[in-house]
Amino acid sequence: MDRGAIFRRAFHVASPIFLAYYILPDQITPNITRQSLAILFIGTAGCIEIARIALGIRLFGLRPYEGQRVSAYAQGLLGLSFGLFVIQDPRIVVPVFLGMAWIDPLAAYCRQGGHPRLIPAAAYFAVFFAASALLHSFSQTYTILYGTVATGIAVFAEGPRIPQVDDDLLMQVVPMAVLYALLALLGAGLAWP
Secondary structure, X not given: OOHHHHHHHHHHHHHHHHHHHHHOOOEEEOOEEHHHHHHHHHHHHHHHHHHHHHHOOOOOOOOHHHOOOOOHHHHHHHHHHHHHHHHOXXXXXXXXXXXXXXXXXXXXXXXXXXXXXXXXHHHHHHHHHHHHHHHOOOOHHHHHHHHHHXXXXXXXXXXXXXXXXXXXXXXXXHHHHHHHHHHHHHOOOOOOO
């Protein structure tokens, strides 16, 4: 495995650090809010991405085909931004983001090694279930239901290769949107004991 692939997988595994957004206070200083700090970070990353594409700069860890398209890193950040600013519900955003961050590299490993897709699917469900249990997000029954739905969608979204859209974006936006709609329709059930 080349160093770029190792870096990409390490970045995936470490990316849940961005979920620290949820533990920051709403008002960090009298003039800086949690949301404004996130917008500054996202805007800076967006400017770097635009400059990278416009100037043809190849950053370490990018795949060759990402040269003239929005990188997987930027699309992953776009997916998280969708969660933070559109969905806004950590009960949805946290387990889905963890699933993308930790299970996408596992799915790539399984695909390359000829292992069944059941392995990343089971791992995604376990991550979703554990995160939801730790957050006391939904009743146990709803955790199983939402975890099953999110797992199916995320594993499906990880599979197809769409030239301009990365699975780091799809594995977040699609499950988050579906879970948001399900939560609005069905609710969370009784909380964990």
